[in-house]
Amino acid sequence: ELQLVESGGGLVQPGRSLRLFCAASGFTFDDYAMHWVRQAPGKGLEWVSGISWNTGSTGYADSVKGRFTISRDNAKNSLYLQMSSLRAEDTALYYCAKDVDDQLGGMDYFDYWGQGTLVTVSS
Amino acid sequence: QSILTQPPSVSGAPGQRVTISCTGSSSNIGAGYDVHWYQQLPGTAPKLLIYGNNNRPSGVPDRFSGSKSGTSASQAITGLQAEDEADYYCQSYDSSLSGVVFGGGTKLTVL
Numbered sequence: 001e002l003q004l005v006e007s008g009g010g011l012v013q014p015g016r017s018l019r020l021f022c023a024a025s026g027f028t029f030d031d032y033a034m035h036w037v038r039q040a041p042g043k044g045l046e047w048v049s050g051i052s053w054n055t056g057s058t059g060y061a062d063s064v065k066g067r068f069t070i071s072r073d074n075a076k077n078s079l080y081l082q083m084s085s086l087r088a089e090d091t092a093l094y095y096c097a098k099d100v101d102d103q104l105g106g107m108d109y110f111d112y113w114g115q116g117t118l119v120t121v122s123s
Numbered sequence: 124q125s126i127l128t129q130p131p132s133v134s135g136a137p138g139q140r141v142t143i144s145c146t147g148s149s150s151n152i153g154a155g156y157d158v159h160w161y162q163q164l165p166g167t168a169p170k171l172l173i174y175g176n177n178n179r180p181s182g183v184p185d186r187f188s189g190s191k192s193g194t195s196a197s198q199a200i201t202g203l204q205a206e207d208e209a210d211y212y213c214q215s216y217d218s219s220l221s222g223v224v225f226g227g228g229t230k231l232t233v234l
Contacts, residue, residue: 035223037169044125045161045169045212047223059222095168106216108223109159111180113168 002026002112004096009117012086020117022079022096027112030054030074033099035110036081038092038119048094049081053102064090086121093118126151127213127226134232135203143229145196145213151224153194156216160189160198163210163228172211173198200231208233 008020020036035050049070050059058070069082079096094117097110128146135141145158152158160173171180173189176196189198196215200207213226 037225044210044228045163045214045225047225050223061222062220100174106156106218108216109157109171109174109214110161110169111171111174113170115168 002098004098004112004114006094006096006114006117009094009119011120011122013123014087014121016086017082017084018086018119020081020083020094020119022081022114024077024079024096024098027098029072029077032102033104033108034072034079035097035099035108036070036079037095037097037110037113038090039095039116040089040092043092046092050099050104050108051079052104057104059104083119086119088121091119091121125227126217126220126224127215129211129213129226129229131227132230132232134234135200136234137203137205139203140199140201141203141231142197142199143211143213143231145198145226147194147196147215147224149194150219151194151215151217152191152196154218156218158189158191158196159214161212161214163212165209169212203233205233207231 005023036048051070067085071080096114098112161169162172163169176191177189217224
């Protein structure tokens with residue numbers, strides 16, 4: 001059974017950093033691009049970042065560019081999101097999502113999602 | 124303000140047909156990028172409902188359908204059921220932003 005399990009969320013002060021993790025199982029992880037998508041409380045979905053199968057290509061939403069870094073370790077079937085200079089508006093449930101393709105680009109969509117990890121940025 | 128525009132809410136009685144629109148621009152839907160739709164039931168993660176404009180993943184009932192024309196897309200649900208009450212999101216790719224874009228979401232209420 002395919003599973004995506006996120007962890008690493010929590011309460012963090014503005015300006016601080018946090019690293020999110022996504023453990024993947026049940027599929028050949030390095031065959032697919034992976035993404036982070038977030039959802040602020042009571043709000044809609046917002047794409048945060050994506051990474052190609054071999055880390056050769058990454059993409060970021062303008063709202064997080066320069067502050068967040070996506071990475072993956074195919075040997076560990078793991079996806080990461082390093083978040084720095086956190087702001088109150090980064091408060092959200094962060095989902096890990098599997099792409100149907102191995103590259104980033106116009107074909108991206110998500111066939112499996114994790115249950116999310118909650119990040120709260122507050123003093 | 125989302126790049127793709129959806130109505131905030133739609134409603135219908137059981138058995139009826141409802142449609143949800145998704146309006147984009149020349150840098151996303153109008154540029155030929157596919158539109159995909161997700162269903163998010165209360166308290167759960169989104170689930171892929173329609174991919175590639177009008178294709179249903181295995182397990183999704185044929186009551187759900189999608190279409191695309193010009194800079195817009197729409198999703199239709201026929202034979203509305205109580206369990207269809209959820210939030211629905213369209214998604215595409217935007218060449219100006221070089222990234223994935225979502226609609227703001229539409230809350231479907233089954234009366």
